Amino acid sequence: MLANAPEDTVLICRTLALIILYYTFSICLTFYNKWLFKGFHFPLSISLVHILVKFGITAFIRECYRLVYDQRTVWLSWQSYIRRVSPTAISTALDIGLSNWSFLFITVSLYTMSKSTCIIFILGFSIWFRLEEFKASQISVVALVSGGLLLFTYQSTDFNLFGFILVLSASFIGGLRWALAQTILQKESVGLANPIDLMFHLQPIMAITLLPLAVFIEGPSLALSSQVFRAANLGDALWTLFLILIGAILGFLLSLSEYFVVLQTSGLTLSISGIFKEICTLSIAFTLGGDKINLINFMGLVVCIAGISLHVYMKAQAVLKKNTAKDYNYQRVETI
Template sequence: MFKYYTKKLLNIQFFNKKTWLTHLEKEIFIIVRTIGLIMIYYLFSIGITFYQKWFIKRFHYPLIVVVCHMIVKFLLALLFRTIYRVIMGVSRITLSYKENIRRISLPGIASSLDIGFSNWSFEFITISLYTMTKSTCIIFILAFALLFDLEKKRLSLIFVVSLISIGLFMFTYKSTQFQLNGFLLVLSASMLSGFRWTLSQKLMQRKESALAHPIDMMYHMQPWMILGLFPLAFFFELLPVINSFLITPENSLNEIKLKPSSIDEHLAFDSLWPTANLILIGSILAFLMEFSEYLLLTFTSSLTLSMAGIFKEIFTLYLAVNYNGDQMSLTNFIGLVVCLIGITMHVMLKVIDTYQVANSLTLTSPILHRNDEIEVKRLLDDDIVSFEFTQNQTTTIMEQSNINAKGQC
């Protein structure tokens, strides 16, 4: 009798060799898949940062480059939507003009300026300063969230913002490679990123988005991004080239060719084709970057993405200092550590909030109305609660527009 109840209590099936191996294989598969997705995300995310820095230092038209990226991404999204319709016989979702203007226009324009200013800053500052300054978007996200009543005022938020601000100040203090124009450009990009994120969250509180796939999001978002950035690209970069071309055509043509350096003098720079090809490579990298981040978010969780982002910044800074010639004093290094501590605390506070919301839902709302049903599930690989809104395929316009903006930064 004792043996019977002991087996029943311990659930003897769990110790079955076949079941145990199946469970172990599943865990190993999830771990390997997560590591693989993170590595792919690092490859494209870090790769495009260093690639754009290298390219823009030789081709001094960053806004034109970004507009070209957006055009290529829109054409690729259109191509994949067309292929999907032909093969599957089902059309992808297309928003009405009214819905497009109401939901996509402002996040799209803000995203375009965010990306444009970020790439523009590569002309002036180092990758390490860019990476650290861009991480301050958390401060602006929290500031706009408080402004729009999306976050409650808490002492922990003030502490996080203070840590990141102090860390950034120490990182830039008496830096030999500090450049004010580039710093202000990245800081403006961070502010626009915070505004875009908060605006998207505000919109999502009214109605869930049907744009759950990055292809659909890129298809609808890119035209607004082109519209938002093209006037700046035309006024600051294209118009001076046109005016100069009307006066001295030959010199102007040489001016828009890629400038060779000591490491790439063997390339042929006697035509515009190398420049066009390198812009195309950057466009494809940006496209793949968005996909890798989307896949990581889909198969893991926002916690995995946030933690991967922290280690990505550390790895980027390591590469910038050791292989790109960036300089960092002891004060700058301490500032880096303080800033990363603040970012990590922000992520962990979000995890705690998620658990608290999940517990309150399960305790106070055991039965929900069918139309407002919320499923709370525990992810095997992160052990963190994530929420699925069953009305809309789970992925919000806020997450997708954030992925879209990161794709070219």
């Protein structure tokens, strides 16, 4: 047991570092997108540009790795690509696209609270895919999170039904996304255990998924926009492109940190570890962003966080119990 202590410490420190990076990039990107979409009302088109930029970055990194280490990079067969990667790519594209679209209609606080329900859907899909075991106590977690969200949105002055449906749909699809991503990252037989390889293979199908939505919903308005194609001068167009690229880089760093957390732990752990991030995001939204909240909404916030915290406690207890059982069996073997 003592022999594994240094390795466990390194693993814990590495996981904490990844989670802190995930917090930082996620909070920055949330407020950046909200600010950007106030003046640039094309979230689907921006998401599409972000996907293309991330594809270019991952392709560049893979090529550098090939040249430096003189090793072949991972390429999947078309059959494996369509069967293994496409479900994850489609769900990822819809999750990101719908999440960004919802910023046009709802506040950061409502977005954050609604997106926190992703833990329910991750739990459901993880049980369905047999990544997690079902326990009766998990029903209380679902009830608390759902009830907290209901109270948080009750008589909210900034509530928008369409935006709420968008972000809740993104939360549902996000649950599927992370359960599928976990199966890919943690299965060596797939060959995409490296997050850079996974992101590289995801982006093309993500772009194909979002392109029709962006063209149909935003195409005509974007073509007539004075911010891009009909900009007054080249400088304005380049400034808009620069702002979009900043979001793309933040999105790449966020995705990379998320996939590394899932690789080290699980998609459920990624959602659970977001508790402190959600509190930070909501605190900034209420104090600096001007979001409003009444007493009932605040009670909903407390109930929702209590539900997620309960799940953290249950998860920690299960891990502790599992490790204790391993140590006991190890000691028995040593005694024998």
